[in-house]
Amino acid sequence: MSASGPAAPASGPGRTAKLRTENLRKVYGGHAVLDGVNFSVAPGESVVVVGPSGTGKSVLIKHLIGLIQPDAGKVFVDGTDFWSLYALQRGELRKKFGMAFQEGALFDSMNVYDNVAFPLRRTGRTPAQVRARVSECLELVQLPDVGAKRPSELSGGMRRRVGFARAIAHQPEILLFDEPNTGLDPIMTDIIAEVIVGIRKQLRATIVTITHHLASARKIGDRLALLFGGHILFEAPPEEFMSSRDPAVRQFVEGRAQGPLTVESERLTRKKIWEAR
Amino acid sequence: MLTRLFEAVGRAVLRLLEEMGRFFQMLGRAVAWAPRPPYDIPEWFRQMGRVGVDSIPVVFLTTLFTGMVLALQTYHGFQRFNAQSLIGSVVALSLMRELSPVLTALMVTGRVGSSMAAEIGSMRVTEQIDALEALATEPVHYLVVPRVIASILMMPLLVVMGDVVGIYGGYFVAVQLLGSNPASYVESSFQYTDMNDLTSGLIKAAVFGLIFSVIACSKGYHTEGGAEGVGRSTTQAVVVASLSILLTDFFLTRLLF
Numbered sequence: 001m002s003a004s005g006p007a008a009p010a011s012g013p014g015r016t017a018k019l020r021t022e023n024l025r026k027v028y029g030g031h032a033v034l035d036g037v038n039f040s041v042a043p044g045e046s047v048v049v050v051g052p053s054g055t056g057k058s059v060l061i062k063h064l065i066g067l068i069q070p071d072a073g074k075v076f077v078d079g080t081d082f083w084s085l086y087a088l089q090r091g092e093l094r095k096k097f098g099m100a101f102q103e104g105a106l107f108d109s110m111n112v113y114d115n116v117a118f119p120l121r122r123t124g125r126t127p128a129q130v131r132a133r134v135s136e137c138l139e140l141v142q143l144p145d146v147g148a149k150r151p152s153e154l155s156g157g158m159r160r161r162v163g164f165a166r167a168i169a170h171q172p173e174i175l176l177f178d179e180p181n182t183g184l185d186p187i188m189t190d191i192i193a194e195v196i197v198g199i200r201k202q203l204r205a206t207i208v209t210i211t212h213h214l215a216s217a218r219k220i221g222d223r224l225a226l227l228f229g230g231h232i233l234f235e236a237p238p239e240e241f242m243s244s245r246d247p248a249v250r251q252f253v254e255g256r257a258q259g260p261l262t263v264e265s266e267r268l269t270r271k272k273i274w275e276a277r
Numbered sequence: 278m279l280t281r282l283f284e285a286v287g288r289a290v291l292r293l294l295e296e297m298g299r300f301f302q303m304l305g306r307a308v309a310w311a312p313r314p315p316y317d318i319p320e321w322f323r324q325m326g327r328v329g330v331d332s333i334p335v336v337f338l339t340t341l342f343t344g345m346v347l348a349l350q351t352y353h354g355f356q357r358f359n360a361q362s363l364i365g366s367v368v369a370l371s372l373m374r375e376l377s378p379v380l381t382a383l384m385v386t387g388r389v390g391s392s393m394a395a396e397i398g399s400m401r402v403t404e405q406i407d408a409l410e411a412l413a414t415e416p417v418h419y420l421v422v423p424r425v426i427a428s429i430l431m432m433p434l435l436v437v438m439g440d441v442v443g444i445y446g447g448y449f450v451a452v453q454l455l456g457s458n459p460a461s462y463v464e465s466s467f468q469y470t471d472m473n474d475l476t477s478g479l480i481k482a483a484v485f486g487l488i489f490s491v492i493a494c495s496k497g498y499h500t501e502g503g504a505e506g507v508g509r510s511t512t513q514a515v516v517v518a519s520l521s522i523l524l525t526d527f528f529l530t531r532l533l534f
Contacts, residue, residue: 092413098411107405122413
């Protein structure tokens with residue numbers, strides 16, 4: 001594994017991880033979806049978390065921004081233990097984040113313009129500044145003329161890009177993309193990947209993306225991490241990831257039905273796979 | 278057999294406690310967030326419109342017919358011992374103290390409480406509530422506080438309207454249809470009523486507004502499981518809020534007597 005290895009101590013000098021989790025554990029209905037996830041992202045890095053559906057990728061990303069409280073383990077943002085803070089401080093810390101949700105999660109009571117303007121209006125900018133920034137963001141996601149439309153009038157791909165525009169409007173330091181191109185046609189899937197690359201160039205943000213689309217993952221990420229069975233099984237830069245001999249990675253890259261990643265409902269089987277690796 | 282019975286009872290008790298816990302948790306969060314800026318005044322007014330103005334037709338018809346029926350029924354009862362002159366005060370008292378607040382609350386719960394639960398519930402299942410949090414906006418502050426404040430403020434106003442309309446409905450039936458003396462009807466309406474009758478009804482109305490809005494918002498907020506979950510939350514919101522209103526009504530009446 002060429003991953004960043006054990007993360008630097010949060011308070012230590014030099015390079016502090018922008019985002020870091022420590023033995024993250026979350027149980028749903030008696031089943032540990034996350035079972036000791038140790039994961040860290042350096043400032044300015046773009047990490048893509050891949051894995052089969054239903055392995056808790058979305059649960060992991062929601063832990064990073066504190067939408068879900070872990071049952072055990074810690075989440076550090078810029079070295080600050082997220083859940084050691086008071087609710088109000090957590091709200092402040094969240095301002096460093098922008099998150100794009102799976103289906104966009106646009107507020108359907110507002111039009112597109114108001115959606116993108118939402119994070120801006122709460123930061124005391126003048127209406128002119130808000131207007132300028134909203135059109136800038138909509139242009140960045142290649143949707144300059146949709147401001148007056150309602151979210152329900154947009155296609156799936158457009159909704160997600162508006163979701164991106166809303167996530168980046170307040171110029172966050174950390175960007176999270178939850179399955180940005182799941183369920184889209186191949187062309188739109190690629191457009192989405194390009195948009196994320198474009199956003200990265202412009203914002204220089206730290207980015208965590210979740211997807212199971214490998215071509216996009218290679219385009220977006222400096223590093224790919226495979227999540228399965230509640231752990232990060234493997235992480236490496238894209239090329240190394242694609243050519244890895246790890247049986248789990250090979251199965252995922254080649255898209256085979258049989259192999260160590262095949263989801264068994266039985267927890268025990270998964271544990272055996274993990275130990276035999 | 279017996280264990281199953283105990284299990285069922287235990288489950289019911291647990292659910293009741295969980296329900297109450299969620300209610301007070303949501304109430305506490307709403308109270309804690311209400312005084313904090315930013316105050317989204319336009320949103321408060323929009324919600325007041327939805328709770329208050331939009332409910333006028335329903336409340337108008339409900340209280341009008343209640344007043345009319347009340348006059349009819351008391352007439353048939355009271356004429357047996359020649360007490361028709363008291364119809365006015367019976368109608369006015371029962372409307373102001375009891376029927377107008379309770380029926381208004383039940384109607385508004387069905388109309389507005391259901392839509393609150395459905396709206397917030399569908400925001401939950403489409404991740405819009407997560408999105409609010411991700412944008413550093415407290416969902417309770419943004420969604421729940423305006424709805425609860427609007428409900429507490431508008432319910433008493435609706436009840437005042439209901440009192441007036443209901444009393445007029447009673448007057449119409451007694452005087453126009455049953456031929457009572459208009460002057461003595463009006464006099465008896467106000468002879469035995471005092472300010473306390475009105476205010477106790479208004480206090481009830483405000484409390485009912487608080488109850489149904491907090492229950493509806495909390496049901497919506499804790500929605501799980503897609504479109505089906507939204508439907509379930511909506512139904513539960515109306516049922517639980519209506520029952521809570523009737524229950525609270527008894528204790529409030531004891532208290533405010």
